[in-house]
Amino acid sequence: MKNKKWWVVGLIIAMAVTILSPLASPWPDGLERVAEDQGFIDRALDPFYEIIPDYVLPGVPNEALATILAGIVGVLVVFGLAFGVAYALRGKEAKPQTHQL
Amino acid sequence: MIVRYTSSTLNGKENREMIVSTMWLIPELLPKLMHIPDGFLNLMVVGISWVICIIALAYAVIHTNRQLGEKQVPLMGVMAAFIFAAQMLNFPVVGGTSGHLIGGALASILLGPWAGMLIMTSVVAIQALIFQDGGLLALGANILNMGVIACLVGYYVYVGMRRVLGDRTWVNLVSAFVASWCSVFLAAIACAVQLAISGSSPLQIALPAMGSVHTLIGIGEGLITVAALAFITATRRDLVEAEPTAN
Numbered sequence: 001m002k003n004k005k006w007w008v009v010g011l012i013i014a015m016a017v018t019i020l021s022p023l024a025s026p027w028p029d030g031l032e033r034v035a036e037d038q039g040f041i042d043r044a045l046d047p048f049y050e051i052i053p054d055y056v057l058p059g060v061p062n063e064a065l066a067t068i069l070a071g072i073v074g075v076l077v078v079f080g081l082a083f084g085v086a087y088a089l090r091g092k093e094a095k096p097q098t099h100q101l
Numbered sequence: 102m103i104v105r106y107t108s109s110t111l112n113g114k115e116n117r118e119m120i121v122s123t124m125w126l127i128p129e130l131l132p133k134l135m136h137i138p139d140g141f142l143n144l145m146v147v148g149i150s151w152v153i154c155i156i157a158l159a160y161a162v163i164h165t166n167r168q169l170g171e172k173q174v175p176l177m178g179v180m181a182a183f184i185f186a187a188q189m190l191n192f193p194v195v196g197g198t199s200g201h202l203i204g205g206a207l208a209s210i211l212l213g214p215w216a217g218m219l220i221m222t223s224v225v226a227i228q229a230l231i232f233q234d235g236g237l238l239a240l241g242a243n244i245l246n247m248g249v250i251a252c253l254v255g256y257y258v259y260v261g262m263r264r265v266l267g268d269r270t271w272v273n274l275v276s277a278f279v280a281s282w283c284s285v286f287l288a289a290i291a292c293a294v295q296l297a298i299s300g301s302s303p304l305q306i307a308l309p310a311m312g313s314v315h316t317l318i319g320i321g322e323g324l325i326t327v328a329a330l331a332f333i334t335a336t337r338r339d340l341v342e343a344e345p346t347a348n
Binding site for chain 2: 079
């Protein structure tokens, strides 16, 4: 972890986290639960289009695998976007250290 | 903890109750609404949220521009990737409700609120654009809640507590826990206000309902944030030490 490619390890950790995703709780989350309880869940509109809806990669028969693959696709795309944004905003020198955690 | 059917305005409540309880038997039939879908917010709230979100993001870009160090570029990518992955892991809370990490506090504590906002925007935008998690119109509100509000609250509660209690390891971890909890709670409160203004649910119902559920979800947020910070501190202390301030 001491070499310059420490972030590759971080990226692998993020991908490893998606392996747990089929174990995620299927229960509705906070907002969804409130929307169901308060009866406004029907207001939700269908998406305008679908690419990887519900974090399940289309065309993969095994749902657990489809979820993990969707997660890995997402991890790579999100990494690329945030890395790209940060790269565009980088400075020539690192800022001096300010305070420790 | 959850306010159930307190609204007397509900029509066909028994039907709905039956449908909802049956849906739980078949998880695949559950709509995935981790973020606000289109239809919950009216156009005024959608518009105002987009305006606030764009102003905040413009400020974040100006503040972050030329300020990111060599290590922070890949750290922002890894942080966003980890938060995306962690948001897929819904953890059970209570009474058939789940929650998942937001991550705004974690990102802000590590990289400052402005870089944190850009990280959260990357995550929430990809979730809406590729995974249909959260509506496209509602994206402004989702970025406002989980990006702007969660990051600012998380960062300033963390920094404020450290200023009062001092810079010690236990203070930092306790501050991170409290900051994470506050970030989730206030993001949920903002969401409740948006739902109320939109006429989806009256404030006196949406506020306690969203607040009570997210009181518990915030504890999960705090535990995950503290665990992640402890892990990063133990393995790559230099990344934490390079932490920028909000200026």
